Amino acid sequence: MKVLDTTQFKVIDVSQKITPVKGEIAPDDYVRLVLEEALVWPLRTYGSYVDDTVYQVVKMKTHVKTHIESPFHLDGKGKPLSAFSPETFFGRAVFFYFDVEPDTVITREMIEKADNGRLKGNDIAVVRTSWTNYSKGNKPEIKRDGAEYFLSKGIKMFGQDESLSIFEGGPESTHDILLKNDIPLLEMLCNLDKLTQDVSFIIAIPGLMKVEGIDSSTVQAVVIEGLEVI
Structure with missing residues (x-):
């Protein structure tokens, strides 16, 4: 024990x-x-x-402020939140920060370099950028090649704050690609700039997870620091 x-x-x-x-x-x-x-x-x-x-x-x-989306959100046919195990929504978290100009496309190569071997499989990847509401230009974007990198590393959930866009490209967007591969999306996080560890532990269990068939749920998400998470 x-x-x-x-x-x-x-x-x-x-x-x-x-x-x-x-x-x-x-x-x-x-x-x-x-x-x-x-x-x-x-x-x-x-x-x-x-x-x-x-x-x-x-x-x-069902989508209000910090929330988790399930594959059912895409077309009403995928897995709802109630079909996922609770373990999906907490665990080892790897945090990515990209200090880039507005309108930047964050490529697979940029993500792989920032990862530097931290993603080990069954992790939760969380991304933020330097974009703010005062920035001139659009939010930096992760497109298909970036989504495919995260899939190749076997993540179990993808999180982001409002400094990043994953929505360009419709069916080819990171948003859709991850959901089609049964990766829930933890959206509209905040306070990621307050974190001091680039690998730690996150808990984000959907409050309405037990509602059968629900596509999304608001969530109380917390990061726990002070642990060496291996």
């Missing part, structure tokens, strides 16, 4: 806050909230039928 000293751990929250809408949603706001992955109706609070407690009803898009 292994002994873990939890006093040596540092936990970094890498998931975004979710704020339900206040009041009614106007049609224009509805479209914006859908596109921004932020559609959460006001919480409804009800009294219990059996005692003095209350409960709430949540109505929301």
Whole structure:
């Protein structure tokens, strides 16, 4: 039996806050909230039928802020989140940072160099770039050859923050290629610049994973540092 000293751990929250809408949603706001992955109706609070407690009803898009997408998201035919084992969503994480200009295509060669042998199989790859909302130009992009590199290394999940695009190319995009190969996508992470280890441990189990047939779920994702993860 292994002994873990939890006093040596540092936990970094890498998931975004979710704020339900206040009041009614106007049609224009509805479209914006859908596109921004932020559609959460006001919480409804009800009294219990059996005692003095209350409960709430949540109505929301399955893709809200930090979330995990399953292959079912592509065409309604692939594996939903409920078909994956819990082990898919936590484990050894390898973090990539690319300090590049806007509009840069991050190639397979760039990824392989940054990897430097860190990916060992069954890992979770997480990518961020130097792009910010103040950058002039589009987000750096990982295209097909980059997606194929991650597949060749046997990753079990792919994560990113909002400084990277994986959506150009439709069916040939990194987004679609990974999902077609049963690699869930952990999207809209944050605080990746707060991390100090380039290999550590991430936990991102979908909150709605047990909902049969669900395509995506919001997630509380945390990185645990202070461990030597081999």
